[in-house]
Amino acid sequence: MYNHIKVTPNKNNVGAxxxxxxxxxxNDIIEDVKDALAEYGVVFFRNQKxxxxxxxxxxxxxxxxAEYPMLEGLEGHPEITVVEKKPDEQIMFGEGWHTDSTYTKExxxxxMLYSVKTPEKGKGNTLFASQYRSYETLDDSMKEKLKDLKAVFSADGPISKTRNNRVKEKGTGIDPKSLSAIHNIIKENERNKKKSLYLSPGHAIKICDVDDEESKKLMKELVEHQTKDEFIYGFEWEPNCxxxxxxxxxxxxxVNDFNAHRVMHRITIQ
Known part of the structure; x- marks a missing residue:
């Protein structure tokens, strides 16, 4: 299937x-990577310079x-957001289940996340939960219930507190309460038509067109389903991945399980 790269699926078939x-x-490598990304949802490369x-x-x-609205980018390269945890910090940027910038209109x-400085191997892993598998394992009645539902996503959601240290250093001054958007809960991959659940626990604050009690109940049920162990793979970082x-x-x-300096360079893409 892949002519220009070697692809090895991970545990639980989550990523490769x-x-x-x-x-x-x-161009040949890029097209193969795009196919693998569409198939597995996340792909990893080691030993890159x-x-x-x-x-x-x-x-x-x-x-x-894409621009990240909350922080200024790397000096000289504003497209890159520096994701950093300093040794004396207790909270890590972005800790908690989420998907990026769901509070924006698009x-x-x-x-992409590139590792510049990492703690010892086995610490500071990033967990990934396949939302292909999350959707595929829903029963038919739940798929039918969700197919037209939307949710409200906010930059002031539960995960917002994890960016406080970086905002103090290089925040853009944007009020997170001013950033919110509504999106469908089900997505379909244009490349291979695979469907996935799209509900970021760090940002989703309400499901539309249901009452508050039903919204809370449904979100709790879905988040518990989305993050089941059988959908998860943990990537062990080292520099240059x-x-x-x-x-x-x-x-x-x-995973925030270390007290060391960690520096990652992030790029988001429309």
């Missing part, structure tokens, strides 16, 4: 490891780059 030298990408220019150039092969379709995922197809959750 790809062997390719991304600093020397070409990417300077910021090459990283940005690679990211642009997947679509226009949320980024893809996210790249993860690329579809925000429509997976949830992610960085």
């Amino acid at each position: 490891i790809i062997e390719a030298e991304l600093s020397k990408f070409n 990417l300077d910021s220019e090459t990283y940005i150039k690679f990211a642009k092969q997947f679509g226009p780059l 949320p980024p379709r893809f996210t 790249l993860a690329l995922w579809s925000n429509y197809s997976v949830l992610h959750n960085p």
Whole structure:
């Protein structure tokens, strides 16, 4: 199926490891990566040497780059958001299950995360939960119930507190309460028509067109389903790794189990 890369599926068929030298990408490699990404929802590359220019150039092969509204970007490369935890900090940016920037009118379709500095291997893993599998394992009555439902997503949702340290340093001044959007709970991948659940626990605050009690009950039920162990794979970081995922197809959750300096470079893509 893949002629220019080697693809090895992960545990639970959640994501896959790809062997390719991304600093020397070409159109054939990009098309294979796009196929693997559509199939698995998230793909990982180890042992990459990417300077910021090459990283940005690679990211642009997947679509226009998106701005992150809450923080200023890397100096000289505003397309890159620095995701950092300092050794003395207790809270880590983005900890908790979520998918990126769902509170924007057109949320980024893809996210890339490149590891610059990491704690010891086995610490600071990022968990990914397949929302393909989450959708596929719903019973038919629930699929029917959800097919036309939408939810409200807010930048002031439960995960907002995890960005406070970085906002103090390089926030853009935007009030998170001013950023909200409504999106369908079910997404369909244009490349292969696979359906997925799209409900970010870190940002979703209400399901539309149902009363508050039903909304709370349904969201609780869905989040518990979305994050079942059998849908999850944990990626062990080390320096010079790249993860690329579809925000429509997976949830992610960085594990805050270390006291060390961690620096990641993130790019989001429309």
